[in-house]
Amino acid sequence: MKQPPRYELKRIETNQPEDEVEIVSVTCSPWEARMNRRAILGASFCSAAALTILANGGCSSTPPANVGGAEKEKSTTVNEEKCEEALAHKNAVKALAISPDGKKLASGSSDSTIKLWQLPSGALTNTLTDHTKAVLALAISPDGKTLVSGSEDQTIQLWNLSSGVSIKYWKAHDGAVQALAVSPDGSTLISGGADQTIKFWNMKNGRLIKALKSPKGGIKTLAISPDGRTLASGGGDITITLWDLPKGTKRKTLKGHKGAIHALAISPDGKTLISGGADTTIKVWNLPTGSLRRTRNVHSKSVWALAVSPDGTLLLSGGNDFLINAWDLPKCDLIQTFKGGHQDAVVALAIAQQSQILVSGSVDKHIRLRNVSTGGNGICLIDLVISSPKVEGITYRVKTKAGKLVTYTQPCGTPIPPGAVCTCNCVPGSYVPYKPPVSTPVEPTYSGSGGGGTQPCGTPLPPDAVCTCNCVPGL
Amino acid sequence: MNIKTAFDRDSTVNLLPSTNLMLTAELFTIPLEDEKYLIYAPLRQAAFVAGAQVVNFLVDLQEGKYNQAIDPDGSLVNFLQQLEILDARSVETMPISTFEGTPLPTAVTLFLTTACNLRCTYCYAAAGDTPLKAMSFEVAKRGIDFVVDNAIRRKVPQFEIAYHGGGEPTANWQTMTGSFAYAQDKALEAGLSVKASTATNGVLNDAQIDWIIANLKGVSLSFDGLPAVQDTHRITSTGQGSSDRVIHTIRRFDEADFNYGIRVTVTHDHIASLPDSIEFICSNFSPKRIQVEPAYQLGRWVGTTSAETEAFISSYREAQGRAIQLGHHIHYSGARLGLLTNHFCGITQDSFALTPDGNVSACYEAFSEDNPLADLFLYGKPDSQGTGYTFDLSVLGNLRQQAVQHREFCQGCFAKWHCAGDCFHKSLTVNGRGEFAGSDRCTITRELTKDQILTRIAAAGGLFWHEPPVLLDE
Numbered sequence: 001m002k003q004p005p006r007y008e009l010k011r012i013e014t015n016q017p018e019d020e021v022e023i024v025s026v027t028c029s030p031w032e033a034r035m036n037r038r039a040i041l042g043a044s045f046c047s048a049a050a051l052t053i054l055a056n057g058g059c060s061s062t063p064p065a066n067v068g069g070a071e072k073e074k075s076t077t078v079n080e081e082k083c084e085e086a087l088a089h090k091n092a093v094k095a096l097a098i099s100p101d102g103k104k105l106a107s108g109s110s111d112s113t114i115k116l117w118q119l120p121s122g123a124l125t126n127t128l129t130d131h132t133k134a135v136l137a138l139a140i141s142p143d144g145k146t147l148v149s150g151s152e153d154q155t156i157q158l159w160n161l162s163s164g165v166s167i168k169y170w171k172a173h174d175g176a177v178q179a180l181a182v183s184p185d186g187s188t189l190i191s192g193g194a195d196q197t198i199k200f201w202n203m204k205n206g207r208l209i210k211a212l213k214s215p216k217g218g219i220k221t222l223a224i225s226p227d228g229r230t231l232a233s234g235g236g237d238i239t240i241t242l243w244d245l246p247k248g249t250k251r252k253t254l255k256g257h258k259g260a261i262h263a264l265a266i267s268p269d270g271k272t273l274i275s276g277g278a279d280t281t282i283k284v285w286n287l288p289t290g291s292l293r294r295t296r297n298v299h300s301k302s303v304w305a306l307a308v309s310p311d312g313t314l315l316l317s318g319g320n321d322f323l324i325n326a327w328d329l330p331k332c333d334l335i336q337t338f339k340g341g342h343q344d345a346v347v348a349l350a351i352a353q354q355s356q357i358l359v360s361g362s363v364d365k366h367i368r369l370r371n372v373s374t375g376g377n378g379i380c381l382i383d384l385v386i387s388s389p390k391v392e393g394i395t396y397r398v399k400t401k402a403g404k405l406v407t408y409t410q411p412c413g414t415p416i417p418p419g420a421v422c423t424c425n426c427v428p429g430s431y432v433p434y435k436p437p438v439s440t441p442v443e444p445t446y447s448g449s450g451g452g453g454t455q456p457c458g459t460p461l462p463p464d465a466v467c468t469c470n471c472v473p474g475l
Numbered sequence: 476m477n478i479k480t481a482f483d484r485d486s487t488v489n490l491l492p493s494t495n496l497m498l499t500a501e502l503f504t505i506p507l508e509d510e511k512y513l514i515y516a517p518l519r520q521a522a523f524v525a526g527a528q529v530v531n532f533l534v535d536l537q538e539g540k541y542n543q544a545i546d547p548d549g550s551l552v553n554f555l556q557q558l559e560i561l562d563a564r565s566v567e568t569m570p571i572s573t574f575e576g577t578p579l580p581t582a583v584t585l586f587l588t589t590a591c592n593l594r595c596t597y598c599y600a601a602a603g604d605t606p607l608k609a610m611s612f613e614v615a616k617r618g619i620d621f622v623v624d625n626a627i628r629r630k631v632p633q634f635e636i637a638y639h640g641g642g643e644p645t646a647n648w649q650t651m652t653g654s655f656a657y658a659q660d661k662a663l664e665a666g667l668s669v670k671a672s673t674a675t676n677g678v679l680n681d682a683q684i685d686w687i688i689a690n691l692k693g694v695s696l697s698f699d700g701l702p703a704v705q706d707t708h709r710i711t712s713t714g715q716g717s718s719d720r721v722i723h724t725i726r727r728f729d730e731a732d733f734n735y736g737i738r739v740t741v742t743h744d745h746i747a748s749l750p751d752s753i754e755f756i757c758s759n760f761s762p763k764r765i766q767v768e769p770a771y772q773l774g775r776w777v778g779t780t781s782a783e784t785e786a787f788i789s790s791y792r793e794a795q796g797r798a799i800q801l802g803h804h805i806h807y808s809g810a811r812l813g814l815l816t817n818h819f820c821g822i823t824q825d826s827f828a829l830t831p832d833g834n835v836s837a838c839y840e841a842f843s844e845d846n847p848l849a850d851l852f853l854y855g856k857p858d859s860q861g862t863g864y865t866f867d868l869s870v871l872g873n874l875r876q877q878a879v880q881h882r883e884f885c886q887g888c889f890a891k892w893h894c895a896g897d898c899f900h901k902s903l904t905v906n907g908r909g910e911f912a913g914s915d916r917c918t919i920t921r922e923l924t925k926d927q928i929l930t931r932i933a934a935a936g937g938l939f940w941h942e943p944p945v946l947l948d949e
Binding site: 005006008021023025125164 | 502546554888937
């Protein structure tokens with residue numbers, strides 16, 4: 001007769017000193033560990049050297065000179081050299097989306113992953129790995145609960161934005177899914193594909209509602225007006241098409257660009273459409289008429305990304321010239337150019353409503369957060385697992401208004417807020433690159449003796465979790 | 476739990492004034508190597524790895540003491556609060572659902588036949604060797620009518636049919652196709668939708684494959700991987716291998732992008748081959764799901780050497796690594812970290828399955844009145860007075876009691892809310908009809924569940940896993 005398993009919490013006899021408190025970092029999956037008999041019996045994990053982050057004196061006591069600390073003069077720039085090694089993705093960042101409450105950022109990349117980040121701290125919370133090819137488009141439902149991703153693998157996937165768990169996925173186009181938009185009432189998802197179709201999907205069940213044939217060249221970008229009555233699409237055929245919603249009838253074709261349309265944005269009042277393209281220009285159109293109001297030619301290379309601030313007064317554009325330009329709306333006069341920072345094309349932009357944070361994503365694999373008002377190079381979001389082992393992090397604690405202590409981790413050189421206390425400074429570490437498991441479809445397809453179940457795979461770090469410290473001694 | 480604020484000679488007394496600390500999670504500690512412990516709160520979906528002192532700190536808190544020597548600045552408390560292990564705003568909810576009263580199922584499983592075109596050496600049903608039983612269309616029709624009526628009564632928009640058996644369901648092709656056509660007509664008439672699936676050994680002709688692709692929502696296909704492995708145990712009645720035929724079926728499914736899963740059975744003699752078999756499957760085919768199970772010592776395989784061993788666990792891990800590299804993932808029925816439940820399978824959830832003779836069973840392994848455990852799992856029969864079924868609520872009540880919250884044996888196990896007590900039928904064959912006492916599968920379940928927890932921690936950044944969090948007030 002087997003003995004019942006007993007894993008309840010109980011005291012452990014140990015020779016460890018009382019001040020040797022360890023939270024151990026798990027840096028690789030059991031599937032990657034070399035198993036031996038001892039490991040099978042006792043353990044199945046790979047650990048970095050134990051972190052003593054929660055013990056007294058667990059971190060390096062001498063901060064590097066380039067770190068901003070509470071006692072030092074506040075720095076407003078990030079050490080550029082450090083940032084280059086601090087990667088957000090393994091490959092080009094292709095898409096960004098910010099939740100309506102401004103607390104969550106999703107990034108999609110050519111490395112086929114989606115990452116979820118907390119704003120404004122920039123902490124990485126989830127890495128979603130279901131797509132098998134580049135993630136080219138992201139959208140978040142108006143209620144902030146669902147993330148939609150479109151990929152070069154021709155599928156669309158719905159995710160629970162809180163948990164990062166996959167809800168549903170399906171093959172959507174006969175080519176890459178390159179653009180996504182969600183209707184303001186959250187009921188309809190619209191996708192544009194390299195197969196030259198625009199498709200309308202029921203957001204609840206993923207069923208196809210209708211498909212429109214678009215002009216040749218594939219759809220690269222979509223924008224939907226706040227009243228849900230106008231859809232703008234642009235792509236390789238250098239025209240913009242306005243569609244009446246919900247019927248999906250073509251209203252007008254806007255001509256003027258001399259190259260493929262890469263980006264579209266509609267102002268919050270629904271009166272202005274902005275387009276950017278391969279001809280390096282930005283054009284401003286009146287809605288709903290589609291008449292051209294203005295053309296701006298400041299970028300020296302293709303315009304890849306556009307974003308409009310929530311109050312509708314600011315337009316941001318990103319280009320192949322590595323620059324981000326800020327324009328006032330509705331006039332579209334250039335206000336500022338954000339220089340430095342990205343080292344390659346800026347292909348994705350997003351603005352957080354509440355915090356005025358501008359997020360930019362680039363082919364250089366970086367994602368940067370900037371304050372829209374103050375600009376500057378901002379801070380780089382970092383995935384420590386894929387970044388260089390030399391990347392160092394800074395950890396600091398901030399007391400909130402309620403008197404709670406919240407801990408944040410940022411790349412070295414990131415300025416910490418006034419009153420924050422640095423708890424762990426820029427210690428070099430080594431990381432074993434880790435490839436998370438790929439998730440499977442939600443519905444079990446099997447039956448049989450032994451029962452069945454559902455196994456959503458994924459990386460379920462909660463939306464507002466914060467790392468307590470990323471300081472890892474070298475192995 | 477109030478912590479004393481007055482200074483005390485005992486160094487373990489809390490010296491932080493005005494602090495109330497309360498453990499708000501059911502906690503388990505799982506020993507790892509080098510005096511490390513995986514601390515897991517399943518109902519908070521939170522876990523981290525720590526040293527012994529952290530475990531003892533939690534024990535102190537449980538006893539009403541705050542050990543400041545371990546946590547001088549409160550950062551450990553803060554960490555635990557973020558994981559909702561300490562001072563969570565919400566109370567933990569046990570994932571318990573119960574069933575009462577007369578069942579009104581909207582899904583039916585039809586055990587179509589005990590016949591089979593294979594003679595798999597390890598078949599739990601000894602299919603093909605038992606007296607032939609085949610379900611008639613009338614029996615199937617009665618079951619379908621019952622679930623349709625229930626769907627209408629319960630205002631549920633769809634009903635489901637699963638084809639299974641102590642044999643190959645497609646061997647009763649006439650009843651399979653006829654019953655599904657009937658179900659479609661009923662669905663149309665009632666304004667419902669119907670979904671059907673089947674298990675199969677994959678030895679099908681093209682017409683059958685075409686029909687399955689056109690009509691069914693999914694299939695569970697039994698296939699053991701490498702042809703050498705498949706052809707050792709999954710053989711025809713004349714002893715020939717079946718790999719060619721089954722691979723043909725799988726390729727047809729792939730061409731049609733059909734929704735199928737593969738179930739791999741591992742015998743003791745092929746444990747070492749599992750990684751290669753999984754690599755073979757993942758490299759060549761596109762199943763939506765791959766399930767791996769050690770062979771059950773039932774039916775034709777009774778009395779053989781068990782595959783529920785440490786070697787299986789090791790081999791499974793290597794196979795998982797290979798599957799992941801190829802963009803897949805393998806599953807074991809007991810290790811279900813993503814599921815919080817008190818039910819392992821349908822026997823505690825009024826699963827409605829019909830034997831070929833039309834009696835109601837809750838268990839796929841009790842597919843016939845001849846099963847030695849039929850008295851425990853067969854809980855209904857056709858109503859002689861009407862068109863429905865009469866249920867033995869005493870038998871059904873006993874089945875409902877097999878949910879994990881009633882299993883004393885399982886209460887100290889960290890996997891209990893995922894595994895939910897494992898297979899009752901299997902437990903009975905191992906332990907007899909006494910109190911549930913687990914099996915060697917429990918070891919596999921715990922090891923693989925532990926793997927999944929550690930994987931989640933690693934994927935979430937390496938320090939902890941938790942979903943969802945509680946936000947501290949800003």
